[in-house]
Amino acid sequence: MSGVFPLLMRDLKKWYRNPVFFFTGLIQPFFWIALFGSALSNLSHLGAIPQGSTYITYIVGGVLTITALFTGMFTGTNIIFDRRLGPMGRFLASPISRSSIVFSRIFSAIIRIMVQSVILIIAALVLPNGLKFPGDFSLADVLVIITAIVLTSLIFSSMFSVIAIRMREMNTIFGIVNLVNLPLLFMSYAMFPVGLMAPWIGDVAKYNPVSWSAESIRLVVLQGSLTASQWGSIFQWLGALALLAAGMVALTYVMAEKEIRD
Amino acid sequence: MVPIIRVESLTKVYKGETKPAVDAISLEILEGEVYGLLGPNGAGKTTTINMLTTRLSSTRGKASVGGHDINRESMAIRRIIGVVPQDLTADEDLSGRENLLLVASFYDVPKKTAAERASKLLNMVDLADAADKHVREYSGGMRKRLELIIGLINEPRVLFLDEPTLGLDVQTRSVMWDYITTLKRDYNMTIILTSHYLEEIDALADRVSIVDHGKIIVTGTPGELKASLKGDIVTMGFRDGQDTAPVKEYGGIIEILDSKPGTLKIRVADADSELPDLMGFVFKKGISITTLSVQKPSLDEVFLRYTGRSLREDAPADRFKNAMNMRRMRQA
CATH class of the missing domain: 3.30.70.1150 (ACT-like. Chain A, domain 2)
Known part of the structure; x- marks a missing residue:
């Protein structure tokens, strides 16, 4: 995996050096929180949200997951850009493993998502009627949040990298992203409590990794210290995410080593 | 002298095609030699280079670079070669210097050494003033010069130049020739050069193989080939x-x-x-x-004699295609 670090640094450099790209990436989470928070704040009257909590507290897990989903999905486009603009030819001629070309992009996406997540949490905290951590919020809860975000980023950035590995057309991947982002978002527990969904969507949402991540974060943010059965659910969700992530990473490795070309 | 590159019946048939792009070519290239592959577009020059630089796997035949087999020891080969492909490969969002340092890090060149080498190479091709500008601000000639030194950052034993002056104006082309001559003279670098410019091969190559339809038609020094007329x-x-x-x-x-x-x-x-x-x-x-x-006699006549066609016949179409390629690259 030589080459991952230099390529990762290149990617991050291009990110923080492009002011528009950098700031939109940072401001976008603010919009999510502010717009969804106010648009749907009346949901708290419907009883889906525990007493004393706020809708933003309820939804922050969903927004964090969606940020990871959206940023992750665009990882593939960077691979196509490298192919169209020439650098891919240089990478393939260099003594670095093929997979490092792809994994550097994936790691870069994870780092960018983590930065966005921190900003997003700060935004949620400063908004009026915003995020309220429970009094007994602990380090274990923080770890759950980080694990959920990292695994979600890993799953979707790997998935869309695999799609991009042999692709030359930018429009194809944009099309795929546009096709799947709304179903992934709305057929999940990211935004709404299951009680508000049509039953069949609720059933589908159960198997959506976006739900697993959103629900894990939601549970620790709303409850703080968890009961044994709540921990059980968290391990189930995170375990499923981890399995899926491992599968995606393995697939990405094999596909990148074998199939990447210019 | 020991050949640094040995090629034996090397063949490439692309997926879905029946006619080989490279058809059982054999050649030996000696250390310190400038070896030219001359032929029209589609002759199989770039495919040959891509196999020798391990970017493409071969269908049949054997080849080694520096004693390493092209299919089994690709990493070892990539470490000792420098490649200047036909297309531009520098990252436009980075400066010329950053591009050099990035590629140097692929070869695990220590940071300090890499910085020194980068400065030296930038000076060599007169890019020192533009070294810290974004590559997207470079002119076509500057980008080609940058490509050349990116291929040199690992101090390769063998340098592959695929159409190094394609699409360049006459002046920039002669400057590139000077650099190539310098590399051979001062560093005893083995250089494999493809071109469909006869003057280029004539001016630079110690030996040349004329390639047409994936086959080597004839090999010799430019002088020998001309004398054969x-x-x-x-x-x-x-x-x-x-x-x-x-x-x-x-x-x-x-x-x-x-x-x-x-x-x-x-x-x-x-x-x-x-x-x-x-x-x-x-x-x-x-x-x-x-x-x-x-x-x-010129190599053009040699080409005509051995292939029955003039190499210059496809020249205007080439130039048009190159212009289109450059435009496509910018738009992409």
């Missing part, structure tokens, strides 16, 4: 109304190529030594010459 062409013009028949009796004529009233085109073994004798002979016959020209 046996002789130079001498064209004489005479004052009107003279009988030029006696000139044809000159003993040194190998072949009469053209004979019209007032002009005579002949082939002689070596015009340099033959010309004084020929002049003496013509004067002795009382014939006066008004014009005289000597044409040394």
